[in-house]
Each structure stands twice: as structure tokens, then as C-alpha cells.
Amino acid sequence: MAHRLRPVGIDFVETAPVRLVFAREVAAPPEAVFRALAEDVAGWSEWFSAVVSARPTGDGAGREIRLRGGTRFDETVLVAKGPETYAYRVDVTNAPGARALVEEWRLSPAGSGTRVQWTFAADGAAAFRGVLRLARPGLGRAFKDAVTALDRRLVR
Numbered sequence: 290m291a292h293r294l295r296p297v298g299i300d301f302v303e304t305a306p307v308r309l310v311f312a313r314e315v316a317a318p319p320e321a322v323f324r325a326l327a328e329d330v331a332g333w334s335e336w337f338s339a340v341v342s343a344r345p346t347g348d349g350a351g352r353e354i355r356l357r358g359g360t361r362f363d364e365t366v367l368v369a370k371g372p373e374t375y376a377y378r379v380d381v382t383n384a385p386g387a388r389a390l391v392e393e394w395r396l397s398p399a400g401s402g403t404r405v406q407w408t409f410a411a412d413g414a415a416a417f418r419g420v421l422r423l424a425r426p427g428l429g430r431a432f433k434d435a436v437t438a439l440d441r442r443l444v445r
Contacts, residue, residue, distance in 0.1 A: 291361065291381050295389040295412070299367045299376055302393045305410035307421045311432040312406040315440035319396040319403045323372035325439055326394050336442050337435040352377060360384050372396055386417030405436050 302308070315322065325332060330352055333343040342355045346363070354362040363381040368374045376393035389412040397404045409428060411421055421428075 291383045292387075293381050294379055294387055296380065297378060297389045297391060299391065299393070301378075301389060301391045301412075302376065302408050302410045305389070305391070305412055307409075307411045307413075307418050309409040309421065309425055309428055310406065311409075311429050312404060313433055313436045314399045314402055314404050315436055315443075316402045317440050317443035318401070319372040319398055321443045322396050322403045322405060322439070323375060325443060326375045327366075327369045327371065336438040337431075338438070339431050339435070351380075362390075367391065368393070384417075386414035386420075387411065388413045388417075407432050407436075 325336070330343050330345045330349075333354075334340045339356050340354060341357055342353075344353050345351070346353050349369075350366055352362070352364040352366065354364065356362075361383050362379045364377040364379050366375075366377045368376040374393065374395055376391060379387070379390040382390070391410045393408045393410070395406040395408070397406075409421075411418070413421075
């Protein structure tokens with residue numbers, strides 16, 4: 290059953306009760322990584338294996354995401370400042386216990402490539418927060434695999 294989350298802003302990335310931060314360097318330049326994140330939303334399912342489908346909504350102001358296992362997100366883009374930051378807030382989800390969720394992708398030059406940092410900021414019921422903390426290693430692997438696949442796609 291889908292439910293509406295608390296409408297938090299970008300500052301939630303710094304203040305959320307649960308903040309999971311992952312980073313990795315890739316060979317692709319920041320502009321190419323930003324385009325893949327922000328402008329090719331439908332392409333996410335080609336490089337992020339957890340994503341079954343992704344589509345922009347509201348002329349790019351939002352996103353509709355479907356994950357393996359049936360989790361759904363209706364999101365609002367909070368920041369699309371190329372090529373440095375892409376962030377979105379989950380407005381509606383069927384994930385039980387979630388109360389607020391923002392994901393932020395920060396890109397910075399790293400030699401001729403990019404340092405990609407993903408922050409997963411969340412609040413929810415105690416059980417939800419606990420599950421997220423336990424899921425940290427799996428989310429870290431998913432991030433590493435996704436960014437590696439994205440880099441391969443971009444530097445062909």
C-alpha cells in the first residue's frame with residue numbers, strides 16, 4: 290500500500306536520522322555522469338540493476354521508479370545543478386515504515402574522471418531505520434556495481 294512521505298528539502302541530506310554515504314571514482318567525466326543521472330532517467334534500468342523501470346514525470350520535475358522486489362517511488366527532483374549535483378525526494382512509496390527519504394548524487398572532478406558520491410538520507414519508524422542500517426553493505430555493493438556499470442556504458 291502506497292503512502293505519502295514528509296516533504297523534506299535538500300537540507301535533509303545533512304540532518305536525516307539515517308545517512309548512508311558511498312563514493313567511488315569513475316573514468317567518465319562529470320558532464321557525462323550528470324547527463325546519465327539527470328537527463329537519461331529512463332536509462333537507469335540499463336546500469337542500476339535494482340531499477341526495473343524509471344521514467345521522468347512532470348516535464349522532468351519528477352521521476353517514477355520501480356525496483357526489483359516491487360518497491361515503488363514517486364519522486365520530486367530537488368536539485369539538478371549540472372554537472373555537480375542531482376538530488377530527489379521520495380514523495381510516495383510502498384516501502385513500509387518510511388517517513389522521509391532524499392537521495393543526493395554529488396559529482397566532482399577526479400583527474401580526468403569523476404568522484405561520484407551517493408547519499409541516501411532517510412527517516413522512518415524504528416524498524417525501518419534499523420533495516421536501513423543493516424542494509425548498508427548491500428546498498429554499498431549495489432552502488433558500486435551500478436556506478437561501475439554506468440562508467441562502462443559511458444566510456445565505450
